[in-house]
Amino acid sequence: MIFHFPIKLCKRAELVTAAALLALVFCAQRTFAQDLEDPQLLHPPADSWPLYHGDYSGRRHSPLTQITPQNVGSLSLAWAFQTNQGAEIKSSPLLVDGILYFTVPDNVWAVDARSGHMIWHYNRPSTQGDHIGHRGVAMYRGWLYFTTPDCHLISLDAKDGKVRWDKLIADVNKGYWTTMAPLVVHGHVIVGVSGDFDNLPGYLRSFDPETGETQWQWNATPPAGTPNATTGGMTWMTGTYDPELDLVYWGTGNPTPVLNGATRPGVDLYTCSIVAIHPEDGKLAWGFSVSPHDTHDWDAVETPVLVDGEFDGQPRKLLMQASRNGYFFVLDRTNGKDLLTVPYGPVNWTLGVDGEGHPIPNPAKEPAPDGRLIAPDEGGLTNYRAPSFDPKTGLFIVDAHPSWSIYFAKPADGTYGWAGADYGLWGKGVIEAIDYKTGKLRWTHEVGPGGSGAGVMTTDSGLTITGDAHGNVLALDTATGKTLWHAGMGVAMQSSPITYELDGRQYIVTSGGGVLFVWALPEGRL
Amino acid sequence: MKCFRILVLTAACAAGWAALQVIDKPVDAAQQSGSAGGETSAPAEASAASDPGATEYAKHCAICHGAERQGDLPGFPPLIGIGHQMSAQQIAGIIHSGKGRMPAFPSLQGTELAALLHYLATSEAGARPTERSQSPGPVEAGDALFHQNCAFCHGRDAMGGETGPDLTQSKIVLSDKTGEKIAAVVREGRPDNKMPAFSFSSQEMASLVAFIHARVKAAAEHPGGRRGVSVADLQTGSVDAGKAYFNGAGGCSKCHSASGDLAGIARRFEGLQLEQEMLYPRSARSTVTVTVASGEKISGTLAYRDEFTIGLRDGQGVYRSWPASRVRFTVDSPVDAHVEQFGKYTDEDIHNLMAYLQTLR
Numbered sequence: 037m038i039f040h041f042p043i044k045l046c047k048r049a050e051l052v053t054a055a056a057l058l059a060l061v062f063c064a065q066r067t068f069a070q071d072l073e074d075p076q077l078l079h080p081p082a083d084s085w086p087l088y089h090g091d092y093s094g095r096r097h098s099p100l101t102q103i104t105p106q107n108v109g110s111l112s113l114a115w116a117f118q119t120n121q122g123a124e125i126k127s128s129p130l131l132v133d134g135i136l137y138f139t140v141p142d143n144v145w146a147v148d149a150r151s152g153h154m155i156w157h158y159n160r161p162s163t164q165g166d167h168i169g170h171r172g173v174a175m176y177r178g179w180l181y182f183t184t185p186d187c188h189l190i191s192l193d194a195k196d197g198k199v200r201w202d203k204l205i206a207d208v209n210k211g212y213w214t215t216m217a218p219l220v221v222h223g224h225v226i227v228g229v230s231g232d233f234d235n236l237p238g239y240l241r242s243f244d245p246e247t248g249e250t251q252w253q254w255n256a257t258p259p260a261g262t263p264n265a266t267t268g269g270m271t272w273m274t275g276t277y278d279p280e281l282d283l284v285y286w287g288t289g290n291p292t293p294v295l296n297g298a299t300r301p302g303v304d305l306y307t308c309s310i311v312a313i314h315p316e317d318g319k320l321a322w323g324f325s326v327s328p329h330d331t332h333d334w335d336a337v338e339t340p341v342l343v344d345g346e347f348d349g350q351p352r353k354l355l356m357q358a359s360r361n362g363y364f365f366v367l368d369r370t371n372g373k374d375l376l377t378v379p380y381g382p383v384n385w386t387l388g389v390d391g392e393g394h395p396i397p398n399p400a401k402e403p404a405p406d407g408r409l410i411a412p413d414e415g416g417l418t419n420y421r422a423p424s425f426d427p428k429t430g431l432f433i434v435d436a437h438p439s440w441s442i443y444f445a446k447p448a449d450g451t452y453g454w455a456g457a458d459y460g461l462w463g464k465g466v467i468e469a470i471d472y473k474t475g476k477l478r479w480t481h482e483v484g485p486g487g488s489g490a491g492v493m494t495t496d497s498g499l500t501i502t503g504d505a506h507g508n509v510l511a512l513d514t515a516t517g518k519t520l521w522h523a524g525m526g527v528a529m530q531s532s533p534i535t536y537e538l539d540g541r542q543y544i545v546t547s548g549g550g551v552l553f554v555w556a557l558p559e560g561r562l
Numbered sequence: 563m564k565c566f567r568i569l570v571l572t573a574a575c576a577a578g579w580a581a582l583q584v585i586d587k588p589v590d591a592a593q594q595s596g597s598a599g600g601e602t603s604a605p606a607e608a609s610a611a612s613d614p615g616a617t618e619y620a621k622h623c624a625i626c627h628g629a630e631r632q633g634d635l636p637g638f639p640p641l642i643g644i645g646h647q648m649s650a651q652q653i654a655g656i657i658h659s660g661k662g663r664m665p666a667f668p669s670l671q672g673t674e675l676a677a678l679l680h681y682l683a684t685s686e687a688g689a690r691p692t693e694r695s696q697s698p699g700p701v702e703a704g705d706a707l708f709h710q711n712c713a714f715c716h717g718r719d720a721m722g723g724e725t726g727p728d729l730t731q732s733k734i735v736l737s738d739k740t741g742e743k744i745a746a747v748v749r750e751g752r753p754d755n756k757m758p759a760f761s762f763s764s765q766e767m768a769s770l771v772a773f774i775h776a777r778v779k780a781a782a783e784h785p786g787g788r789r790g791v792s793v794a795d796l797q798t799g800s801v802d803a804g805k806a807y808f809n810g811a812g813g814c815s816k817c818h819s820a821s822g823d824l825a826g827i828a829r830r831f832e833g834l835q836l837e838q839e840m841l842y843p844r845s846a847r848s849t850v851t852v853t854v855a856s857g858e859k860i861s862g863t864l865a866y867r868d869e870f871t872i873g874l875r876d877g878q879g880v881y882r883s884w885p886a887s888r889v890r891f892t893v894d895s896p897v898d899a900h901v902e903q904f905g906k907y908t909d910e911d912i913h914n915l916m917a918y919l920q921t922l923r
Contacts, residue, residue, distance in 0.1 A: 382905060405795050406799075407909070461904075508869070
């Protein structure tokens with residue numbers, strides 16, 4: 037109260053000076069705690085995991101080496117956090133300044149990364165939009181960016197979870213919803229959308245991190261109703277970024293109508309594609325169709341992993357994707373030219389691969405009234421679960437899902453939305469280590485019937501962290517795929533692991549159901 | 563020290579900032595807060611005057627379950643008609659112990675608790691006076707009932723929610739003509755699938771059934787819904803070619819026989835379900851024989867297997883398990899032959915085989 041007094045006495049000019057001083061102090065104060073600036077995003081310190089994939093490359097590979105193949109056998113629970121929610125954790129937490137931020141639909145938590153103590157919980161119940169899952173938040177400076185099932189982008193104060201602003205990403209009444217963790221790239225908060233059940237164009241939209249104003253929008257497909265054109269191309273997973281080329285890489289989803297391609301002849305650009313976008317203005321640099329004329333719902337939204345490595349004896353700037361359609365792609369990310377296209381599991385829907393590396397869809401394998409046997413199933417040979425690239429071994433490690441299904445479509449199913457029906461027959465989970473230079477499988481590790489929902493993370497010490505279909509979290513030897521450690525979490529992991537080091541102790545974060553499990557070596561052994 | 567000084571300065575500035583804003587728009591701010599407060603508190607006060615249970619409800623429950631017990635899906639279930647779903651004792655149990663994200667209210671006892679339970683047990687009487695006075699038709703009444711009691715799991719349009727199946731494609735619903743099949747499930751619940759039992763009056767049940775049937779009709783006309791496969795769709799194959807495949811290239815007759823295990827298969831399954839069973843019978847069991855350290859062998863139905871544990875159900879139905887590294891075991895999974903076959907079928911083989919199996923009546 038005492039501070040009211042002098043200000044009330046101020047004259048107009050002094051008020052302005054006071055306001056300016058205030059602004060200055062607020063700005064200065066901001067740099068002290070929970071601030072995430074561009075340099076940290078470009079080179080994340082070991083005591084942070086400031087982006088969905090840990091860094092801009094999407095390799096989900098950590099330089100940390102405290103937990104090793106030799107000592108991982110004594111890994112134990114540091115703490116667990118119970119969300120008390122029916123919804124499963126499908127998000128990758130962020131870690132900034134000792135605080136973990138993670139989500140389920142409509143909910144964000146800030147939790148002390150040392151102890152598991154909850155700092156705040158933001159809950160915004162929404163009755164509209166699909167609540168299928170949530171991938172996490174993005175952060176820039178002291179602010180979080182959270183997408184909601186009813187298509188709002190909400191900026192929260194990282195300190196207390198208070199809402200700063202609330203902007204609309206898309207119209208939920210048209211059939212859009214949002215689940216993804218935005219990608220922050222120097223002054224842009226880039227957000228994608230979901231929406232498979234209606235004929236809608238997918239897009240990326242960039243928001244100003246401070247004001248929330250729209251900066252640009254890139255449309256994957258033309259507006260609904262354009263003759264002979266596709267809709268779709270949803271952008272529901274977080275992309276990656278190459279600061280040197282200043283290009284953002286993103287995967288786009290399936291075309292709509294989903295199982296009936298009759299109204300959308302041709303390749304259906306840019307659905308089921310990997311695209312390179314200029315972050316300043318949202319203009320397309322190049323695009324590569326991963327599933328031309330898709331009729332099986334195989335979104336190509338899986339992480340476009342950026343690796344600087346040798347290919348055919350040349351140092352190259354590479355982009356790799358293990359795609360939902362069953363093919364592993366290696367592209368030159370400077371120009372989008374294909375270097376390698378090979379299946380990494382059972383695939384029966386193509387006539388081969390064309391001269392530019394695109395799979396050639398077999399028209400006889402499009403959904404039909406009497407059914408077509410298809411591999412993989414609608415969930416695909418992999419899905420949103422993240423893969424990891426281990427630079428030492430050159431292995432691209434992915435949670436694969438060999439599977440078979442039957443696809444149906446008949447004229448009565450129409451040309452709107454799903455426009456057909458498909459039924460999974462059988463599938464299993466296999467962690468596969470792909471040699472990126474040849475596409476050959478160096479090792480495989482079975483993780484159970486049905487498949488595991490776990491993503492993969494590797495560390496510099498030679499560990500691969502993932503999960504199986506039964507609810508075990510697994511530590512594998514990256515070189516051989518052999519199990520070195522496991523622990524039961526009660527239900528299969530539906531998220532991708534992360535790791536960080538705080539106070540000289542390395543932690544590994546996994547989840548099972550609505551519980552976050554955090555693992556570390558016993559303190560006495562450090 | 564530096565940090566501390568900045569903190570103090572910030573606090574000072576924040577207070578000053580707030581003061582500035584008040585000076586700027588003192589009248590607006592007062593008006594806004596005044597009117598907002600009036601709007602939210604009015605209904606609770608009105609009903610509280612007439613019913614002590616409503617007072618307790620407004621105090622403890624309304625913040626989440628809504629001033630009118632309407633809930634806020636999907637996070638907070640509606641409580642209108644909760645008396646159909648649970649006994650007073652069950653409701654009291656949840657009040658005292660909490661559930662999911664709902665906190666416990668152990669101190670709510672005695673007359674307050676009794677009043678609250680009475681209030682919750684009263685049906686929608688008074689909850690939506692305007693809607694009731696219009697005496698809606700059975701579908702509209704069923705819509706309200708469905709929204710309150712069923713939508714949490716089955717979705718507001720009955721086409722499936724987070725945990726419950728799409729009722730517009732449910733076999734029970736589609737084969738229900740008089741409402742008895744739906745009513746039986748609603749009254750008994752499905753304990754295996756975690757569906758609770760509900761008690762509705764005959765009139766309420768009739769409206770619920772009317773609503774569900776209306777949703778089936780609407781779903782059939784709704785574009786974009788996933789469609790089923792009819793038996794007529796699966797009649798493109800040749801019986802003779804299917805029989806030849808069964809006994810020859812397909813290798814089916816190595817394990818199966820048309821006059822043995824598959825006799826009458828087309829009477830037990832039809833259409834898509836028959837095709838799914840044919841391609842991969844999900845209910846097929848594997849057997850396992852475990853040899854323990856002593857050399858003793860135990861055989862049974864494979865009940866669990868991960869990398870670390872092997873579990874079986876023995877001849878007496880007893881579940882037993884061992885660390886996989888401490889025993890030797892062999893698993894026999896004849897169903898794996900179906901997985902082997904996936905890569906060998908042409909679509910024509912499948913259609914022919916279907917044609918043949920459909921003759922085994």
